[in-house]
Amino acid sequence: MAPGKKAGKANAAAQATNKRKAEQKPAAVNKKAKTTTTTAATNGKKGAASNKAKPAKKRSVQAAAQDDDEDDEDDESWAYGAVSDDDDDEDDAHVGDLDDEFVSAEEGSDIEVGQLDDDFLGDEFGDEEGGQGADLLGSDDEEEGEGEGEDEEDIWASSDDEDDMETKSRKLDAQAKREAEEAEAELTTNIQMEDDKYVLPTEAEALDSTDLQVVQTRIQEIVRVLNNFREMREGNRSRQDYIDQLLKDLCLYYGYNEYLMEKLFYIFTVSEAIEFFEANEVPRPVTIRTNTLKTRRRELAQALINRGVNLDPIGKWSKVGLQVFDSPVPVGATPEYLAGHYMLQAASSFLPVMALAPQENERVLDMASAPGGKSTYIAALMKNTGMVFANDANKERTKALVANIHRLGVKNAVVCNYDGREFPNVIGGFDRILLDAPCSGTGVISKDASVKTNKSEQDFQMLSHLQKQLILSAIDSVDAGSKTGGYIVYSTCSVTVDENEDVVNYALRKRPNVKLVSTGLDFGKEGFTRYREKVFHPSLSLTRRYYPHMHNMDGFYVAKFKKLSNKIPAKKADEKEDEADAEEFVPIGEDEKRNKKKQNKDDKAKVETQEAISFNDEEDEQLIRVSQAKLLQQTKGIKLRPKKNKGDGEK
Numbered sequence: 001m002a003p004g005k006k007a008g009k010a011n012a013a014a015q016a017t018n019k020r021k022a023e024q025k026p027a028a029v030n031k032k033a034k035t036t037t038t039t040a041a042t043n044g045k046k047g048a049a050s051n052k053a054k055p056a057k058k059r060s061v062q063a064a065a066q067d068d069d070e071d072d073e074d075d076e077s078w079a080y081g082a083v084s085d086d087d088d089d090e091d092d093a094h095v096g097d098l099d100d101e102f103v104s105a106e107e108g109s110d111i112e113v114g115q116l117d118d119d120f121l122g123d124e125f126g127d128e129e130g131g132q133g134a135d136l137l138g139s140d141d142e143e144e145g146e147g148e149g150e151d152e153e154d155i156w157a158s159s160d161d162e163d164d165m166e167t168k169s170r171k172l173d174a175q176a177k178r179e180a181e182e183a184e185a186e187l188t189t190n191i192q193m194e195d196d197k198y199v200l201p202t203e204a205e206a207l208d209s210t211d212l213q214v215v216q217t218r219i220q221e222i223v224r225v226l227n228n229f230r231e232m233r234e235g236n237r238s239r240q241d242y243i244d245q246l247l248k249d250l251c252l253y254y255g256y257n258e259y260l261m262e263k264l265f266y267i268f269t270v271s272e273a274i275e276f277f278e279a280n281e282v283p284r285p286v287t288i289r290t291n292t293l294k295t296r297r298r299e300l301a302q303a304l305i306n307r308g309v310n311l312d313p314i315g316k317w318s319k320v321g322l323q324v325f326d327s328p329v330p331v332g333a334t335p336e337y338l339a340g341h342y343m344l345q346a347a348s349s350f351l352p353v354m355a356l357a358p359q360e361n362e363r364v365l366d367m368a369s370a371p372g373g374k375s376t377y378i379a380a381l382m383k384n385t386g387m388v389f390a391n392d393a394n395k396e397r398t399k400a401l402v403a404n405i406h407r408l409g410v411k412n413a414v415v416c417n418y419d420g421r422e423f424p425n426v427i428g429g430f431d432r433i434l435l436d437a438p439c440s441g442t443g444v445i446s447k448d449a450s451v452k453t454n455k456s457e458q459d460f461q462m463l464s465h466l467q468k469q470l471i472l473s474a475i476d477s478v479d480a481g482s483k484t485g486g487y488i489v490y491s492t493c494s495v496t497v498d499e500n501e502d503v504v505n506y507a508l509r510k511r512p513n514v515k516l517v518s519t520g521l522d523f524g525k526e527g528f529t530r531y532r533e534k535v536f537h538p539s540l541s542l543t544r545r546y547y548p549h550m551h552n553m554d555g556f557y558v559a560k561f562k563k564l565s566n567k568i569p570a571k572k573a574d575e576k577e578d579e580a581d582a583e584e585f586v587p588i589g590e591d592e593k594r595n596k597k598k599q600n601k602d603d604k605a606k607v608e609t610q611e612a613i614s615f616n617d618e619e620d621e622q623l624i625r626v627s628q629a630k631l632l633q634q635t636k637g638i639k640l641r642p643k644k645n646k647g648d649g650e651k
């Protein structure tokens, strides 16, 4: 399908969806939306309008950036405080966007969004109250103006006149009757609308629909029925009949394969699923991360503004992120970029590093790190102290990793190229580990639409299996005795449950020596504790999900574990067996029962303990020597004789 065609299609769907939404929204809400600035309004879909709004903000950023007194990076007033004068302009400039395009995104947004919701509520209710009050007052006025009020006035003015009582009473009765008729008429109209049942197409009709406009209308109608199923279903059609048709139509309209469509559809409510698919048709905002090893956000913002770049802080949740609205120069080729003052990085990919919260002088492993967006952020948070092991199994990809490490001036990183599953045999005893796992990429469909069709059931099974193996390796490679850490963060840029909650739940079952802890991120949706037929450990609610339609960032998942002990069950044979059927899900209760049985039966097979895996400098030295010797031989043909260890001669 040609991209242009798709985009047109998506826009058509968006307009139709939003139009319907706008119709469903109370007048006060729509009215208010016009005067409320939101993140989503800056979404690429309405790029022109957002950009129109930005210069006002840009001026204020510039002005504030020049303010010498407010030089502290922690002080966000340069970005936020000074915009008050311009806020109105911006709100006005966004008027069109909101109503026309992004009513839906605003509603769910969480980031500026806590704020946004408050604004909405405040304004909405304020307006409603004011609106109602005004209506009430207004209607009095109107009545007076139309003479009806005069009648009423007459009624009360002549209340002492007995004869008039009858007249007054008749008038009141007539008025009450009229009002009742009007109310009845309104009700009837509504009921007629509700009665308007939607008849599903026959199989042949459905197959025949190649007209996307027809498909789009059918999607809307089915959603309407599903949202009021009891009233609107046709005859004895089941909910599943409608859902089956809807899934087919969504596949056709948005271009997903049926397997993935179903997987994604059930993560959301019906309306939310459509918002998610819509959001995937829209590019996410361009964001950059200030490299604090070389500069500060304030200085970077000023330098880029001087080049004509139109930008804003990413949101209150990050002190280093900037969102770029437009730029006369390629953001990936400015002198500041080449000098390593920033990394082009999706907002969502800040989150796992923030959750990891690496400390100075720690040993940290980034198990799947190329091209290094997160490794370099980790190094920056550690202020180039301690050691970051930036590993990736794909040697080709480590080239970009090395390049980024150099460009950003990272000096505490070691790049390595192992399969993550080889840890901790390669090296262990880390204070913290980030496993930003290889995944299906269902959170980044707006960047790579091929995901819609190129992932099969086997792919998901293989990925989930690999993720489960990697997470166990990561857990086993952390030192629970670390004075400052003992944490593992698991993340993916996918929104499927198999790659997220399923994997984390599996790790909790296989490694009772870890528990989930808060990610420390103050926004995001809670991870699932139930999904379809699956039940997960209740602590899964501590994990966080991010969605494009809600947070205006790539879909993402973050979980944080604390390792409590280095003693792990070492029933290797069992584990292998378990890992082989890692895909099989066992509800938590059942699993516990099954484990107990196994333990009773296998009383002799005591749980062995594995000693804490820690660094051994002598051993490391030897490994380094061997590796250097290998390298010399490979690159220069020099063969070194192995150096004898102290203890070797004594044997």
Ligand SMILES: C[S@@+](CC[C@H](N)C(=O)[O-])C[C@H]1O[C@@H](n2cnc3c(N)ncnc32)[C@H](O)[C@@H]1O
Pocket: 349, 367, 368, 369, 370, 371, 372, 373, 374, 375, 391, 392, 393, 394, 397, 418, 419, 420, 421, 436, 437, 438, 439
């Ligand atoms: C989501 S990307 C990592 C992105 C990276 N963390 C960043 O922020 O730039 C996943 C990475 O996992 C790597 N990978 C795949 N299988 C792996 C394995 N078995 N062990 C280690 N890395 C692996 C891929 O090469 C890929 O670079």
